[in-house]
Amino acid sequence: MNNRNDINLLSRIFASLEEDRVLEIVDRYLAVKGEALRIVTGLSHGMEAVGQLYKNEEYALAELVYAGEIFKEAMKRVKPHLVEGDDTHHGECIMGTVEGDIHDLGKNIVSTLLECSGFRVIDLGVDVPPARFVEAVRDSRARLVGMSLLLTTAIDAVGTTINALTEAGFRDRIAIMIGGAPASERLRSEIGADFYGRDAVEALAIARRVYNDAT
Numbered sequence: 001m002n003n004r005n006d007i008n009l010l011s012r013i014f015a016s017l018e019e020d021r022v023l024e025i026v027d028r029y030l031a032v033k034g035e036a037l038r039i040v041t042g043l044s045h046g047m048e049a050v051g052q053l054y055k056n057e058e059y060a061l062a063e064l065v066y067a068g069e070i071f072k073e074a075m076k077r078v079k080p081h082l083v084e085g086d087d088t089h090h091g092e093c094i095m096g097t098v099e100g101d102i103h104d105l106g107k108n109i110v111s112t113l114l115e116c117s118g119f120r121v122i123d124l125g126v127d128v129p130p131a132r133f134v135e136a137v138r139d140s141r142a143r144l145v146g147m148s149l150l151l152t153t154a155i156d157a158v159g160t161t162i163n164a165l166t167e168a169g170f171r172d173r174i175a176i177m178i179g180g181a182p183a184s185e186r187l188r189s190e191i192g193a194d195f196y197g198r199d200a201v202e203a204l205a206i207a208r209r210v211y212n213d214a215t
Contacts, residue, residue: 007042014046015053017063019070022046026074036081037201039074044109044200047071051105064105071109079116090117091211092142096124096133098157103150106180106200110146113200119207130157130164137170144210146203147193149180159191175210179203 006029013021022043029035050067053059059067095111097104104126111121122136133145145165147158158178165171178188179197188196197203 010042011045015049093144094142095146096128097126097148101154102126107148110203130161146177152182
């Protein structure tokens with residue numbers, strides 16, 4: 001899996017819900033050192049494609065759930081190739097879908113990859129009010145807060161949450177990452193977040209950067 005065509009192939013096969021073929025490809029490329037993150041990219045793109053098919057009503061809830069199971073099974077195989085060193089975690093990351101949005105597909109993909117890569121994830125779930133984000137930061141040693149959204153109507157909730165964290169005195173202590181369909185580098189700049197994660201692999205790179213810069 002050394003080029004974009006390979007990633008796209010895995011993504012297409014995943015989106016067609018061909019579990020046996022997906023796992024066959026994963027096993028084949030795991031035999032090649034350094035391919036684990038490329039595999040995750042293909043799986044993530046495939047999962048995003050399934051989410052779009054569900055949104056377009058081409059897939060039903062059953063297909064969405066099945067895709068999630070395929071993703072989990074594939075990640076079980078990838079995980080040993082991602083974890084570095086011993087069992088100690090590399091840091092804590094808070095993840096949540098902001099208030100007014102109940103979608104968790106992207107958040108779950110990012111959380112799974114972070115956990116597989118040695119981070120401890122505090123997953124707040126969906127429709128998370130600003131006060132819950134503030135509480136989670138207060139009660140943890142997290143240096144990264146990830147806010148996910150799929151609905152454009154939830155954009156204001158991201159700004160409200162960032163303001164709540166600022167008012168609570170935590171803004172200088174944490175880095176804030178946003179992700180999801182309405183998110184962009186422009187929105188990141190306008191809303192006062194620190195990072196925009198285009199996909200799960202980029203979110204992992206951001207988490208590593210945050211903790212490397214903190215040491």
